[in-house]
Amino acid sequence: MAKFFLEISMSLDGFVAGPNITLEQPLGEGGEQLHEWVLPLASWRGPHGLEGGETGPDDDLMRETLARAGAVVMGRHMFSGGEGPWADDPNADAWWGDDPPFHSPVFVLTHHEREPVVKRGGTTFHFVTDGIQSALEQARAAAGDQDVQLSGGASVAQQYLGAGLLDELNIHVAPVLLGGGVSLFGQLGTDAPGLKLTRVVESPAVTHLRYEVANGR
């Protein structure tokens, strides 16, 4: 069966964004350091319309991720940084312009209904208002035989982990201490599932850790 996998960059002190998030600074103070490993890669530059870029283990891994994901799930905050009705969201068109880098259907969790938004290059944003299970089911249907990627943020990741719905965690540990911000795992409490380490890929820029989640069901 196709897998539902989390794909996210985290600081060594466990944060996926720094403190003091604003529209101008969506990753908070220092948060851009989490993604420094991604920006030079050929596999990132290509889908963003840029030529060249680095190859190597980080690039191989990024290509593998892009190839396996037939659909993407994300939270409202990751989509636009906003909350509440869409009409009041100054970033309702999201961060990625007309040609987002997903090239597949993206299911955005929100409390506010909205018609799908079709972008160039195969990305269509669908807005799901009936919960995480429904978003996953819709994404699985759209992905067919391919896997479904959970892109974040932390709150949505914790909800899926707690509900026993995630199959795999891919955590990219950036060599940085953010000192505060948005904790990826927070305090899962007794909802925390078991893990099995299944792969480590290393580079000087980041450590890629893959875990199988033991949901016991």
Next chain:
Amino acid sequence: MAKFFLEISMSLDGFVAGPNITLEQPLGEGGEQLHEWVLPLASWRGPHGLEGGETGPDDDLMRETLARAGAVVMGRHMFSGGEGPWADDPNADAWWGDDPPFHSPVFVLTHHEREPVVKRGGTTFHFVTDGIQSALEQARAAAGDQDVQLSGGASVAQQYLGAGLLDELNIHVAPVLLGGGVSLFGQLGTDAPGLKLTRVVESPAVTHLRYEVANGR
């Protein structure tokens, strides 16, 4: 110059002990899982008076650590789990019996004066009441050309990191989510130093990450 290095096991969600710490359960609920990688190793069994054990990358790494540490610094809570006057501490003789596994001078940070305690096998516990800088200086003097190990816990590690005194972090990431407990890095805020990833050693049981700390001084 000899290095001052942190050596500690952490869960993927950033905890060095689980919730609900007691004398009977000094690592909190589930916390023993953090150290499961250590117990089967030949290099751990030997100093604890046990024969046999596993060899391999985890064991090599443990031997390397034991060989480089000429002295150890730790917090009061790691030493006994207690606080306040020693006469009132039910675990004032610590966790390790007559033959502790350190085989070198150990400097324990405390607010309460106490004469040194000499154990078998080269371990002497010294109690330092005049602060983290003094404990480090005394440990450096005792270690000579060898490095000084900081064994924890989290509060002491955060104090040394914030003061710019740690040279290196060795974080053993256990494949477990504790769901809560004692956070290794907490909220360092603007005291958080820069890091450089210098080594990754992997095994199925744990991922060993080494970082050089950029203290900028």
